[in-house]
Amino acid sequence: MSPADPNRVIATARSWLGTPYHDQASLRGVGCDCLGLARGVWREAVGPEPFPIPPYSRDWGETGPREVLAEGARRMMIEVEPAAAEPGALVLFRMKPRAIAKHVGILTGPGTFLHAYERLGVIEEPLTSVWRRRIAFAFQFPQR
Known part of the structure; x- marks a missing residue:
């Protein structure tokens, strides 16, 4: 499986900027x-x-024996080490210690990412140290 063009992934993700937040x-x-943002980028960039x-539940503190999002991503994407993730990568965030990874974003630059956030919708913002340390998994979109 070869990775998708990261510039295409980023351009596609940015086309979602300003989309209002709506659960599921x-x-x-x-x-x-x-997750809906990631799904939409997939449909436009991959197929x-x-x-x-x-x-799925919205509970960022949910715990359990399975990393459901990561397992699903592994079935269709190229896993990379979080520290090696580059722009265009999908990242999964663990929002609370010992909770499963439940938040998703797309890296848009060495220090920026795009995600859908409750009350704000789809935004692009700095990948601060607070966000960076929450990254639990990273994946590249595959080519079409």
């Missing part, structure tokens, strides 16, 4: 959550979604 939605300009996404 994935429609550019209409509404999405963080049809390979499997349906089951309903």
